[in-house]
Amino acid sequence: MKRRSQRLVVLMASMNWCLVAFASAEDKQPPKTGASGNSISGCMTTACHGANIASDAPIWQRAGSIWFDQDPHAQAYTSLQNDLSKNIVWRMTKREMVVSSSEYNAFLENKCVSCHASELAPVSKRNLGGDCQICHGSADAWDDIHFSKEWQSLGATRFEDRKMVNVESIALRAAVCSSCHVGELSRIAGRDREVDHQLMASGHPPMYFDFELFSRRYPKHWETKDELAQYGKSSRLRSWRIGKLQASIARLKMLTARAEKAQQSDSIHDWPELTEYSCTNCHHALEQPSWRQAKGAKASYEWDSWCTSLLREAIGENASVAISNQLEELKKEMERISPSAYAVQSKSERVRKLLEMELKIVIDTNQWPDADLTSRLEELLKAEPTLSSWESAAQWYILTESIAEGLKMDVSKNRFSKLTEEKFFSPPKTWLRNDESTRPNSSGFRPGLLSEYSKTLFQELRTRP
Numbered sequence: 001m002k003r004r005s006q007r008l009v010v011l012m013a014s015m016n017w018c019l020v021a022f023a024s025a026e027d028k029q030p031p032k033t034g035a036s037g038n039s040i041s042g043c044m045t046t047a048c049h050g051a052n053i054a055s056d057a058p059i060w061q062r063a064g065s066i067w068f069d070q071d072p073h074a075q076a077y078t079s080l081q082n083d084l085s086k087n088i089v090w091r092m093t094k095r096e097m098v099v100s101s102s103e104y105n106a107f108l109e110n111k112c113v114s115c116h117a118s119e120l121a122p123v124s125k126r127n128l129g130g131d132c133q134i135c136h137g138s139a140d141a142w143d144d145i146h147f148s149k150e151w152q153s154l155g156a157t158r159f160e161d162r163k164m165v166n167v168e169s170i171a172l173r174a175a176v177c178s179s180c181h182v183g184e185l186s187r188i189a190g191r192d193r194e195v196d197h198q199l200m201a202s203g204h205p206p207m208y209f210d211f212e213l214f215s216r217r218y219p220k221h222w223e224t225k226d227e228l229a230q231y232g233k234s235s236r237l238r239s240w241r242i243g244k245l246q247a248s249i250a251r252l253k254m255l256t257a258r259a260e261k262a263q264q265s266d267s268i269h270d271w272p273e274l275t276e277y278s279c280t281n282c283h284h285a286l287e288q289p290s291w292r293q294a295k296g297a298k299a300s301y302e303w304d305s306w307c308t309s310l311l312r313e314a315i316g317e318n319a320s321v322a323i324s325n326q327l328e329e330l331k332k333e334m335e336r337i338s339p340s341a342y343a344v345q346s347k348s349e350r351v352r353k354l355l356e357m358e359l360k361i362v363i364d365t366n367q368w369p370d371a372d373l374t375s376r377l378e379e380l381l382k383a384e385p386t387l388s389s390w391e392s393a394a395q396w397y398i399l400t401e402s403i404a405e406g407l408k409m410d411v412s413k414n415r416f417s418k419l420t421e422e423k424f425f426s427p428p429k430t431w432l433r434n435d436e437s438t439r440p441n442s443s444g445f446r447p448g449l450l451s452e453y454s455k456t457l458f459q460e461l462r463t464r465p
């Protein structure tokens with residue numbers, strides 16, 4: 001916990017709420033919020049969301065302290081000062097800059113802050129990183145109204161016409177996360193959210209975002225019982241499907257924007273953007289024998305085998321043929337030696353619109369019968385993944401694990417001797433050549449790693465009462 005206490009010292013200087021939050025437990029009157037611009041100071045008093053994390057206050061009251069103590073977003077701006085960031089900036093600019101110098105900060109403002117801090121917060125509060133507002137919307141909108149019983153009784157409609165974001169809705173929540181974890185272009189000037197190949201080749205971690213997986217990893221500051229009660233065994237699958245659709249929609253929006261830009265630009269260097277393709281198709285260990293030589297592995301580069309792979313599992317059966325065909329066409333275009341930006345723009349737009357329609361249907365589907373879940377999982381395990389890449393295998397694994405866990409099967413990793421996080425699952429942090437410890441995990445990946453897992457689960461499903 002060294003990291004946290006260091007951060008605390010740094011942050012104390014920039015935070016007035018710390019003093020308020022930890023000074024007095026007697027302070028029971030909710031303060032007037034919104035008094036300090038779009039800053040979260042008002043949210044973090046003991047009586048509001050800054051109650052001691054170890055106290056027995058209800059979770060809504062400890063929410064802010066959980067964020068401060070455990071949330072990865074709370075340190076997102078601090079990360080921009082570490083050695084990795086310093087090197088990224090150096091590689092991108094070819095200039096030696098002093099961390100925190102005005103020159104360095106100006107670069108961050110341009111290239112990093114749209115994701116690594118809250119754009120609604122004042123510049124003087126950058127140190128707070130991704131604060132409440134990156135998910136919940138403007139702190140100003142969360143004014144006195146949200147203390148009132150009448151407002152709370154309005155249900156989902158209470159967020160309408162206000163600058164609050166309804167993250168109670170899994171669909172909106174997944175869209176919020178995807179905006180940074182997948183990316184979003186064509187925002188207001190200087191606020192684009194993009195980690196492109198140049199940024200990754202400079203050392204930025206690759207973005208292997210899966211909503212379901214990240215939601216599980218995320219330290220929650222809210223009650224999760226409701227969802228389980230409402231959606232039961234299918235709640236994880238539901239969240240996987242919605243997350244998958246939202247991430248794909250975000251991905252396709254980016255592709256459309258990139259294709260549009262390519263048509264306006266004379267430069268041939270930005271098109272197609274390399275992060276559109278599976279990293280492991282180009283970056284892999286040159287070893288013999290290699291799983292890439294096995295049957296089914298692709299020699300050419302493959303368009304996005306992360307976001308849109310297994311998309312068919314997320315869309316309803318009625319729509320699946322139409323969407324699959326359109327998606328296949330887009331894929332074919334993207335995998336040509338020189339894809340036409342014009343064709344890609346219209347094709348990606350078309351698939352996206354179909355997915356948006358499909359999303360509405362998935363949102364309205366309340367429950368999947370248990371029998372459906374069982375047969376779905378059986379099908380997936382029987383087929384084994386189309387292992388054209390580490391990415392698609394990892395996606396297959398996340399999906400099967402989500403359904404199996406919903407069915408209360410034991411999928412803990414220590415049950416499958418070969419399937420350890422290090423060897424297979426956890427995505428590489430960075431792929432730089434001069435850092436051996438962070439070589440792509442895919443180089444340690446063997447399709448066989450999954451067979452013990454899939455055989456065992458398949459057997460178990462067959463013999464279930």
Ligand code: HEC
Nearest residue numbers: 072073075076079115116130134176177180214215217218
């Ligand atoms: C404003 C942009 C932004 C939004 C919105 C956002 N994130 Fe993040 N997230 C980040 C950044 C930047 C990091 C890296 C923080 C760091 O370590 O510097 C991160 C890190 C994480 C991590 C830790 C990553 C890891 O490898 O374990 C998780 C988990 C995560 N986010 C989940 C979510 C979820 C779930 C949502 C939606 C509810 C979400 N994020 C919304 C920008 C964002």
Ligand code: HEC
Nearest residue numbers: 079084085088111112115180181183193194195205207208
């Ligand atoms: C499109 C949003 C986005 C932009 C723009 C962005 N990042 Fe990130 N960054 C992320 C996310 C999301 C993560 C977490 C990745 C994960 O673990 O899945 C991250 C992780 C990192 C990490 C690793 C943090 C850690 O210690 O684990 C560093 C360092 C970093 N970013 C630096 C930068 C720098 C420097 C810039 C600008 C030059 C930048 N980022 C721009 C979204 C972004």
Ligand code: HEC
Nearest residue numbers: 043049060063064067073130131132135167168221222223
């Ligand atoms: C990465 C996104 C993210 C960030 C950052 C974030 N939240 Fe949340 N918060 C959520 C989500 C998602 C929920 C669940 C919504 C629901 O179902 O109520 C939630 C729920 C809550 C709840 C309701 C808790 C309950 O169960 O009654 C409170 C209160 C809250 N957040 C306060 C905050 C505060 C204060 C901050 C900043 C200090 C913050 N949140 C930062 C995503 C976020």
Ligand code: HEC
Nearest residue numbers: 200201202203206274275277278279282301431432433434
């Ligand atoms: C179509 C092939 C191709 C794809 C796909 C591709 N790259 Fe690259 N990558 C290259 C080439 C060529 C270089 C060397 C030239 C350069 O630095 O741009 C490179 C360089 C890099 C470097 C710098 C290596 C070093 O040590 O200097 C990193 C890191 C990297 N890529 C990460 C990624 C990640 C992560 C992805 C997937 C999101 C990816 N690449 C997708 C071709 C590709």
